[in-house]
Amino acid sequence: MGNMVEIVVYGTEQLCASCVNLPSSKETYEWLEAAISRKYPEQPFLISYVDIFSPPEDEEKRSFAKRVVEEDLFYPVVLVEGEIVGEGNPKLKAVYAEMEKYGYKSEDKKG
Known part of the structure; x- marks a missing residue:
């Protein structure tokens, strides 16, 4: 496997209007981190959370956070x-499928 995959979760503490019954962005970030760690043990990855209203100095993350706000993406x-x-x-299957393109291998134990 090559380099570590970077996963970034963009969101805010406030729930988006159409996401009332869903977990917060921060809860989704924590859930993803735990689920991915279980799915790919011993396979390192980077995961970070970016608040769209106070993004970090990193130009790429700042730029995408602005795009989430301007394009009204569902966070x-x-x-x-x-x-x-x-x-x-977000669906775990979609996240897993993308990670597997980068060489991550599931270590699920079936029956």
Whole structure:
């Protein structure tokens, strides 16, 4: 496997209007981190959370946070290596599929 994949979750503490019954962006970030760690044990990855209203100095993250606000994307928006894999209520299957393109291998134990 090559380099570590970077996953970025963009969102805010406030729920988006159409996401009332869904977890917050921060909760989604924590859930994703735990789920990915279980799915790909011993396979390192980077995951970070970016608040769209107070993004970090990193120009790429700042620019995408601005795009989430300007284009009214449903947050949280989940990116794997810069590709949007989920908006609003991201699906683990989509995140896993994108990670497997980079060589991650599932270590699920079946029956």
